[in-house]
Every structure is written in structure tokens, then in C-alpha cells.
Amino acid sequence: MTIVPNRLGVKFNLKREPALAAADIVPIFQRWIQEHTVDGMLIDVIDYKHVPEGPGVILIADEGDYAYDFSDGQVGLHYIRKRNLPGILSDALLLVFRLALAAALCLEDEAPGDIEFDFSSAKISFLDRQNYRNEQSLYAALQDELSAILAEIYGGDVALERAYDDPRLSFALRVSAQIDSVDGHKLLARLSEGSPK
Amino acid sequence: MSTWKEQLEDQIPADMAVLIDTFEAQIELRKQGKLDEKVFAEQRLRKGAYGQRYDNGQRHDGVRTRELSYPSGELVKGPDTLWDAPGMQRIKIPYGGLTAEQLEVLSELADEYADGILHITTRQDIQLHYVHIDDTPDLMRRLAAVGITTQEACGNSVRNITACTLAGVCHDEVFDVSPYADAMMRFLLDHDDVQDFGRKFKVAFSGCAGHACGLVKMHDLGLLAQTREIDGEIKRGFTVFVGGGLGTVPQQAKVLAEFATEEQLLPLAQAVSRVFARLGEKKNRNRARIKFLVSKLGIDEFRREVQEELKTVPHDDRHTAYLDTLGDFAYQPAKAGMALNGTPLPDGFSDWYRTNVYHQTQSGYSTITLNTPLGDFTSMQGFQLAEVARRYVGDNIRLSVEQNIVLRWVADADLPAIYRELCEIGLGDAGAGTIVDITACPGTDTCKLGIASSRGLTAELRTRLIERINLLPDAVRELKIKVSGCFNSCGQHHVADIGFFGNSRRSGNHKMPHFQVVLGGQWQENAGSYGLAVGAVPAKHIPEVLEALTNRYVAERAEDENFQTWVKNLGRKEIKAMLQPYMKLPNFDDKPEYFSDWGDSRVYTIDDIGVGECAGEVVSLFSLEIARAESAHFEALLALDDGNYPMVDQQAYKAMVLAARALVRTKYLDVGDDYGNIVNEFRSRFYDTELVYDRFAKGKFARYLFKRHNQPPAQVGEDYAHQLIDETQLFIENIHSAEQRINGVIVS
Numbered sequence: 040m041t042i043v044p045n046r047l048g049v050k051f052n053l054k055r056e057p058a059l060a061a062a063d064i065v066p067i068f069q070r071w072i073q074e075h076t077v078d079g080m081l082i083d084v085i086d087y088k089h090v091p092e093g094p095g096v097i098l099i100a101d102e103g104d105y106a107y108d109f110s111d112g113q114v115g116l117h118y119i120r121k122r123n124l125p126g127i128l129s130d131a132l133l134l135v136f137r138l139a140l141a142a143a144l145c146l147e148d149e150a151p152g153d154i155e156f157d158f159s160s161a162k163i164s165f166l167d168r169q170n171y172r173n174e175q176s177l178y179a180a181l182q183d184e185l186s187a188i189l190a191e192i193y194g195g196d197v198a199l200e201r202a203y204d205d206p207r208l209s210f211a212l213r214v215s216a217q218i219d220s221v222d223g224h225k226l227l228a229r230l231s232e233g234s235p236k
Numbered sequence: 237m238s239t240w241k242e243q244l245e246d247q248i249p250a251d252m253a254v255l256i257d258t259f260e261a262q263i264e265l266r267k268q269g270k271l272d273e274k275v276f277a278e279q280r281l282r283k284g285a286y287g288q289r290y291d292n293g294q295r296h297d298g299v300r301t302r303e304l305s306y307p308s309g310e311l312v313k314g315p316d317t318l319w320d321a322p323g324m325q326r327i328k329i330p331y332g333g334l335t336a337e338q339l340e341v342l343s344e345l346a347d348e349y350a351d352g353i354l355h356i357t358t359r360q361d362i363q364l365h366y367v368h369i370d371d372t373p374d375l376m377r378r379l380a381a382v383g384i385t386t387q388e389a390c391g392n393s394v395r396n397i398t399a400c401t402l403a404g405v406c407h408d409e410v411f412d413v414s415p416y417a418d419a420m421m422r423f424l425l426d427h428d429d430v431q432d433f434g435r436k437f438k439v440a441f442s443g444c445a446g447h448a449c450g451l452v453k454m455h456d457l458g459l460l461a462q463t464r465e466i467d468g469e470i471k472r473g474f475t476v477f478v479g480g481g482l483g484t485v486p487q488q489a490k491v492l493a494e495f496a497t498e499e500q501l502l503p504l505a506q507a508v509s510r511v512f513a514r515l516g517e518k519k520n521r522n523r524a525r526i527k528f529l530v531s532k533l534g535i536d537e538f539r540r541e542v543q544e545e546l547k548t549v550p551h552d553d554r555h556t557a558y559l560d561t562l563g564d565f566a567y568q569p570a571k572a573g574m575a576l577n578g579t580p581l582p583d584g585f586s587d588w589y590r591t592n593v594y595h596q597t598q599s600g601y602s603t604i605t606l607n608t609p610l611g612d613f614t615s616m617q618g619f620q621l622a623e624v625a626r627r628y629v630g631d632n633i634r635l636s637v638e639q640n641i642v643l644r645w646v647a648d649a650d651l652p653a654i655y656r657e658l659c660e661i662g663l664g665d666a667g668a669g670t671i672v673d674i675t676a677c678p679g680t681d682t683c684k685l686g687i688a689s690s691r692g693l694t695a696e697l698r699t700r701l702i703e704r705i706n707l708l709p710d711a712v713r714e715l716k717i718k719v720s721g722c723f724n725s726c727g728q729h730h731v732a733d734i735g736f737f738g739n740s741r742r743s744g745n746h747k748m749p750h751f752q753v754v755l756g757g758q759w760q761e762n763a764g765s766y767g768l769a770v771g772a773v774p775a776k777h778i779p780e781v782l783e784a785l786t787n788r789y790v791a792e793r794a795e796d797e798n799f800q801t802w803v804k805n806l807g808r809k810e811i812k813a814m815l816q817p818y819m820k821l822p823n824f825d826d827k828p829e830y831f832s833d834w835g836d837s838r839v840y841t842i843d844d845i846g847v848g849e850c851a852g853e854v855v856s857l858f859s860l861e862i863a864r865a866e867s868a869h870f871e872a873l874l875a876l877d878d879g880n881y882p883m884v885d886q887q888a889y890k891a892m893v894l895a896a897r898a899l900v901r902t903k904y905l906d907v908g909d910d911y912g913n914i915v916n917e918f919r920s921r922f923y924d925t926e927l928v929y930d931r932f933a934k935g936k937f938a939r940y941l942f943k944r945h946n947q948p949p950a951q952v953g954e955d956y957a958h959q960l961i962d963e964t965q966l967f968i969e970n971i972h973s974a975e976q977r978i979n980g981v982i983v984s
Contacts, residue, residue, distance in 0.1 A: 069838055092614065093353065168348065
């Protein structure tokens, strides 16, 4: 059975640069804590928007962090699950996908028409160099299994590629659904059916 | 898949592996409730694993104080510090020196255990935030495998040893202090004589008197490079300063020795440590730094104590052995030095060149400073920078006390190319060492003691200053700003031209974040003088205060009058009058924005301030040492579970010796690590005197140790292993009881 990484992340990018300033994300995330808008035991908000192509503004939670993230030069919502991942890789991916998607949709609601995500593609990060070295051989060994899991998540074929060739970086993949458009709400509704908590 | 422990077994120095394994065992013991929370807290701090804000399980969300219900419930990793609460891991980088490989491993760890950010501190450490305590042993192993330790990064011990980033390449230095800082770090690390301090102890080295360099005058122990002719020979040595410090009661260090030779350096540092351990305050942590001891005794009496102590310091080959390897401390540039001539210059290069480039004493080479905003960089930048370093400078990377990254030994001809590459990875900002390059401690972002948002204010000031940096007169551009989130001075606000530290004031029924304005501190001459506090201003007014101050300075200063002199001449009364309009407190209904801090939308509260772990709990030396014995006993139990009986014997024997040592050291600090010596001392001091005798069993438990020591088993079977485990447990209990019985007679 494929080992579940210690940390697993999913990032959805925005379709375009929003008018909303990164500084405006801080009060939004602060309010999410007050109103418990997203899943998890929400702890605090930390602001790294001064760092170029960094994690931006992070909503820290016990189980996983939600970041309004600027990595790779693209603005997006990055959810990194740190603890309590299910013991089966497909369940773990489903959980992290679902929570990232739910948070991204919440963010869209904060600035309708301005904040819009492209849910047809995502970056998936396996933050665990003990078990997931960023090597082509590992990708080749896992490609079929991961494609199948992600096809299940998207409900259709997906294209998969390694996000980084550099072996020092974390093992990360870019997944693209091979369908015309992906409705985030419908995808979330489907993923929520029988999804692990 | 193998564990990190197994994977890195051959790469971790044996002594480091033991310390980390012991800590991992202590984590298990604490989880099982078998290790006292205060003792564990001190052990944790000594591994650099610090608490963070909200780790008491409470946070004000802007409306109400909310309970944070961590999964492990009531389990704590120290008083009021919940187990699952994210913590900070401080990582010692002696004199700020890093290799490309070390930078990569640090970046991996930020990725996998923290929030993807590496933070440079004002003492050349790296800090990772939001780290879970359970992840720390593997994190430490991965560091140890590349020669980095977190040992004694926090707690009441010798912290990171700092030095000037230009050491070895500076035009004005007497000699390169780097190898001396390195030698002292190795010598004092986990040394027996630095385990019983009442408070932390900070050491710094400087190569010259005139520049800021290592800031030796604000350190507990400061070493300033000097040479002197002795018997016709030029000898290297140091002027030794002692008792400096910032904090709530800033104090300039006093000269302990005008000149100590390089041979005298380590024994002198050891003697100072022993005096501090013996005479320093232990109960009142607010007066436990060595500066209070120096003040109390006076420098002359303190010096006499140190001289007397020097006579008792046991001979140690390491005192001078390092001198034979000084020559090994050669720098290896990646490229031959070559002048910059004729290469097309990229846009922005000239501004960057003016502020970020220092021409080394070695012809054809420069040192460049990477202006790192708020001391933060991403793990991705760390990987990218390691590549840049390999191509241009090799392993010549340093971290500065101004929270920047420094690359040394850049061939001048490469400056345009390296600038281009640094811009591509977001590290090519100009303005290093200028007014935009503001130093700030973590403040309310993550620190339990933070009162106001030092980083929020710094980010705001930085943004505003960068917008108009080219419009600022040189006299303003050259000023230094430093910001602390509270009076504890981690942002070093006392030694800035313009310093701020967080506090709060009440307006009506609400608290309002404020910053105390501190003016005229001196960065040069190794932090030559401290600034004056002139008044507390609402946080939201600070940008206007800065503008008013700098405008007036430019308008009124005499030609060549620096900021310190201008402040002194203007006088506190006049400055206070200038600040007065900004000190008025609006009420909440009129200006609610004043009741939130910079970068934080919540209504301000001081309810989140916790109890600092900076000093750690003052735990007796015996408690710390007996905890090591209990960890070894726990390792023996694990080995028993694995059926590894030889390991049971090894660990159980070690546990008994460590327990005996814990008791011996309450009477005889210099017992050392030799098992035979420890057993002999234990026998003569505690067994022959019947001090360890149990009321009923008499000396039976002590004899378990003597039996194992004198008759090591030829073969170790299961029955023997079980028996030895039980005997070890009884022996440790006996030591606990003995210590309690005789406490007050011989234990301080």
C-alpha cells in the first residue's frame, strides 16, 4: 500500500489577478476564525505578504493551514494538511482536495466576480522527503495510481505532470482535468458524499 | 521505509545522536506523565524548542477569548504550554556561517515541519515557526547530519555565539575572529560548567572597535580582537567585556581584561561561566543575567572572583588544541577574484551596488548583503539561493544580526550577474543597512510576550519608506530603525538611531497598542551607547512621528551632525514636546482604527500575553541531570521490548552512572564524564558516608551500581536484562530519595 505523506497540500490558482489586495485577506481570515468558516481548529493568521512568491497570508489551524499563497508566481488558495491524514492515500487526497476546494469557494464568496479560481487544475504537494523524494522514478511508479485517484476525484480523465524537476524540492504534481470546465460547487458536493472527515 | 534516525545514523556525530535520542525519550516520558513538566520544559528549551503565542490554549479572536481545544487535551510540554500547540524551533548558526548544503536542509525543514518560512534572528539564528513538538527529534537529526545543532539555542545556557559578518574580509579588523567564535562554540556547547545558570548567556566576537561588528558591549561576554607585543612577539588576544545587555535594564559591558591571549580565551570563558553559575541569581529571573551579578559585586570584585576561579579550572587539552587548527579555517572562494570592468550593468544595479556591496580586503572580491524583508525568506528562495551560492561563492554564506543574508567572496566581475539572479529570486532589493532595512523581533505575531505588533509596524514603515527612498536625504537614508514588540529588546531598539518598543495605554474602556519611542542609540562602536526613551505614542501614529522626526533632523541639524548628537543637543524635553501632539488618545467611538494593531484587524487586547519562556524555568542542576538518567533507563526499556539485551545492559548501566553523577555534581561539579571516576566519587562521598543509605535496605541499591561497574556481564540474557532494569529503577529511586533527604544541606 502506498504510504501517505506526512504532509499533503493542494493549491488552486486564481483565474486572474484580483482587485482585492493581499492585505484585505488578513481581516477575512480573522473573521473566518470568529465564524469558524472553514474546517479545522483555527488558531491564528500570519502575514508573509512581504516575502516575494511566498505563502502570503496563512490561516493557521491545528490540522492544516490555509494560505492565500503566491508561490510559483501564481496567486491561489493552498491548503496543507499537517496532521490526522487518513491512512489510505486515496482518502487522504480526497480529504485535502475537498478542504482546499471548500476554502477556495468561501474565498470566492468574499469577493464575488473578483476572486475566481480555476478548479480544473491544481498543484498537489507531498511534503515528505523521507517517503517522497522528488525523482522521476518515483513519479513513474506512482503515476498510474495517482492518475486513477485524481480521475476519481474529478470524475473524468486527468493529465498529470511533475511540478518541479529539481530533486531538492518537494515531490509535487500538477493535475489538469480533461474536461471543458469544472464547477467548484458541484465538485465539492460530489466530493463531500462519503468523504473522510 | 526506514526512519530518519536509521537513514542518518552514519552522518550524525555520536554525541549529538545521544542528545537527540535522549530528548526523544524524554518526549515519550513526558507523554506518559513520567517526567515533570518543568524539567521537560527546561530540556525542551535547551533543545531550542520554544513556546509560541496562544500555546496556553486561549486566543482573543477580536470579540471574545476563545478556547483552543488541542487534541491531546491536558497534556503539557511545560507549565501552561499545551502539547499540540505550535511552537518555534530556534536553530543555532554560530557566527551566522552557513554552507549551501546546510541552507538546503534548513529549507527542507521549513517545508516539511513549519510554515515554509525561514526567519533570521537578531542573533544570527534561524527560527522556524508553527512546529509540532513531536516533529522536533527528526528535525534535529536532519540538522545534525549537516553539522547544525539546536542544543542550548534557548534556555538558561550559552546561546548562539555571534560575530561580525565581515570577519575575515574586513579592512579594519585586527584579525579574523570567526575561528575563535567557532572554537568557543564547540568548547562551551553542553559543557558541564554552563548547565547551572540562572539565566541565558550571550557571547559575541568583534574584529574591530570602531564599527558595529559583533556588538560586544551589549553582550554578557564580549570579545574584541586585539594584538599586543609580548616578549618581542606579536600575540593575538582579546579585550574581554562582561555584563552587557539590553532588556528592560540595558547595561554597557565592563572591561574584565584589557588583553587576554588566545591561549587564555577558553579557560577565561570557562571561569566566567563558573562564577556566573556559582554566584548568579537563581530565584529571581528578572535579576539573574550576569549584568546584575557584575553590578552587585562591582567589576573589580567580579574580576577577582574570576581570577580565583581560574585557579580551580581543571586542565583541558581543548583550551589550546584549537589553536593548531586555526590555519584550517581558510575560505574557499568559488571563483578567482576579478575586477568589474566593462560588463553591461542591469537596471537597478547602481542603487544596489551603492548600498549592498562591500569591497573586501582581498582584491577583486566583494561581500554582498541580501536585504531580507523582516528577516524572512521562503524555503524555495533557500533552495534557489543555495544554487546561486554554489555558482558564485561556494559555502561562504552568513546571516547577519540585522536579519539579512550575506554572501562573501563574490568576484567583482560577477556582481552584475549575481545581482540579476538575486532579483529573479526576489532577493535583489537595494537599501541594505539603510533606513528601509528595519530590524524587528517577532512581536505579537508569534511571541508569547509581545505587546504590540513589531512586524506589523515594520512592514508598514518599510512599505512607506521604500516608496520614497530616492527622495530621502542621505542623512535620513543612513538612519537605523529597530523595533521590539515589548521592553525585552529582542529587536535591539536601544542601539538604533530610532527605536520603538511595544506597550499599551488605556483610553476609556479599551486598550490601545502603543510604541515607546527610543532615540539616539549608537549602532557603531559595538553598540557604543543606548538610546533615550522619550514617550509612548499610539501605534497608528508612528509613521507620522517618524516623518516629523526625520524632517526636523534634516531641517535643523548642523553640517555633519549625526542623529545621536542632534538628539542629545535637542534634549529630551524638546523632543517630548514635539511628540506631544501624537500622544493624545482618541476614544474608541471616534477612531476605532486606533484600537487595532498594524496588520491585525482584531480589536486590540493584551489578554493574549502569556508567560515568557525566554529564561526557561529555573530547574535545579540535579533535576536536569537525573532526567538524563531516566531517559537512559527508558531507552533500556525500549531495548528490552526489542529483545536487544546487550543494549539493555549498556543503557541501564549508563542510567545508573548518570544518576550517581547527578548526585555527585551537587557536591563536586568537576566530576567529569569518566564512569570510573564518577563511581569512585559516588562511593566516597555518598556510600562510605552512608548518605545514600535507605532506612531499611541500607546500601543495597548503591551496590547495584558497584556490582555492574565492577563485573560487566560476559553475556547478556533476557533474565539478566530484566533484573538489571529493575535494579536500575530502584537505584534511580534511591538517588531521588537521597537527594531529597540531604537537600538543604548540600544542594543549592
